[in-house]
Amino acid sequence: MTRPPPDARPRAGAIPLEVNLTAAIVAIAGDDPMILVAGADAAGQAILPSGPFDPLAHRTFEMGLRAWVREQADVPLGYVEQLYTFGDRGRQAQADDRDPHVVSVGYLALSHLDPAQGGLDSAPFRRWYAFLPWEDRRDSKPAVIEGKILPALAKWTARDPGTPNAYGLTRTERVRMLFGDDQRYSDEAALDRYQLLYEAGLVEEARRDGRASPLIDEAGPLGEPMRNDHRRILATAMARLRAKMKYRPVIFEMMPPAFTLTALQRTAEAISGRRLHKQNFRRFVETSAVVEPTGEFSNRTGGRPAALFRFRREVLQERPAPGLRVGVRG
């Protein structure tokens, strides 16, 4: 094993690649988290706003991303956060995709827009659970898990139940942790669930990459596929947002300036895919002092008028990790 001299700079053999920026832009419409799509390809697969990074046009990734979004969707972005950079867009290129050497940088962005109000009616939002339906556990466990996913994964597990992977977990254990029903279920494992389905060859993207299982036709489609690796980016965004919400007040980046506590809870439930306990949610919001009453009331809620609240920006400097605990089931 040779070692280069101390001054060696590993720049020899530099390979030119293309860097693509993709945004998962999330907004809330009533009870549903929505994802902005920039259109669909010839096969009808949804595509996220995206485009190549040109360092001559934009100094940073984030500036390039904002430019692409402005051009393709005309939605104002608030919070923006880099997610992950994928060097492998699946194992094989698509038929109409000549250059396979694309590096894909995924971003999460949040928008205050309420897609249901249609203020910018032209921006086409879609329900994010249309793409990852097994992630919505708000009202009972979704049917697709018991009906399609677990039967197919049972066969996949049976082929090799006991060999541990790099993290020491067997197929049996991974399936139980990710799609099971007990305390070990974690809403933050959204990416792991998608990756497991990909690995088992049960999502359309696996077929595209030549890694489909024979079971894929038996089970039928699991959520709507997206172009390229966009559904993987969406799953990454969901996982990150669910985790981040618990220790940073990012949820307010999707709320209007004034909101009721119930609306806030509905949003937290929509993102995390779980029902929350009303009293404890309220107590936590109150004691953590992340919101303050505006003094106004809303009587558009059906029953007793609800007090309106606003986000207290001061918490950003008062506490290092002001988030919304989502630990309690309703």
Next chain:
Amino acid sequence: MTRPPPDARPRAGAIPLEVNLTAAIVAIAGDDPMILVAGADAAGQAILPSGPFDPLAHRTFEMGLRAWVREQADVPLGYVEQLYTFGDRGRQAQADDRDPHVVSVGYLALSHLDPAQGGLDSAPFRRWYAFLPWEDRRDSKPAVIEGKILPALAKWTARDPGTPNAYGLTRTERVRMLFGDDQRYSDEAALDRYQLLYEAGLVEEARRDGRASPLIDEAGPLGEPMRNDHRRILATAMARLRAKMKYRPVIFEMMPPAFTLTALQRTAEAISGRRLHKQNFRRFVETSAVVEPTGEFSNRTGGRPAALFRFRREVLQERPAPGLRVGVRG
């Protein structure tokens, strides 16, 4: 504002870039976290193991990274995790750096090697607090903060104390949060601290990029600089490792197979840069069941022989977030 037709694919004008992979490889030597350096450049600045990504040679980033590390350092890597992708390596290229269009993907890796034992004596590890000395608060607040950083930042703050940045925080507030002494201090904000010093023009890297403050010579060097953006990657690695340690059992990736509880605590303290409370640390380790006694004892510790423990791999499947809480000061 025009919108492309639904089927449009934003691939026109694809720009070739070079993708560079860089690894911050951490190991523990007694009481000190160490970082593997692959050498130094002509100016004496340390460089991390790194190299360009070639998709023809390696299917994934991680495989490429492991290949570069194998070639430059000969250290076995356990845990590997992607950190962040920087599209801007500082605002300006270095003098001897002809192609400015490099995208830098940073990685965190952990190694079981004890650099103090010198099993592989050729691998040159350095103390990571040599590069970021203000991060070590184990034994009182480091002198460099009171002596150099705060005086220089006071002048920087005085030039614009009250204008809020994108997150609504003023210079005054940021300095107090990041370098202050109260409860708001967070060990996980290591990257924010480095970025603040860069923004204020107080680190060598800022001078290199043409953004040095006149104060930089007055204050004198703040930690050892590294080549390119390597110190930024190190700060990112430190922040991520400190955060991750609290909810994932990554610390065991740096421990030998059997260890005493005191050694485990010393490691947690070394990484987090803070002293921990002995009894509470032990109780947490015990109740969380992340370790189990081997039955052996070590009498090389000076006093009463210490029981040896090993990591219980089973916790990975028992609990979704088994980490080491580091919330308690000693």
Next chain:
DNA sequence: TCAAAAGTGTTATCCTTACACCCATGT
């Protein structure tokens, strides 16, 4: 007057923090 949603009170339990003390070895 009743449905619907807002909003509150109270208790058991567990975890965190903090205190101080005992134990087993080498020198």
Next chain:
DNA sequence: ACATGGGTGTAAGGATAACACTTTTGA
């Protein structure tokens, strides 16, 4: 015997989880 570090018990305080009930509006 004593210095050195290993190892424990217990109680106060606070946060969390769980229970059900009252209040205010519109229809």
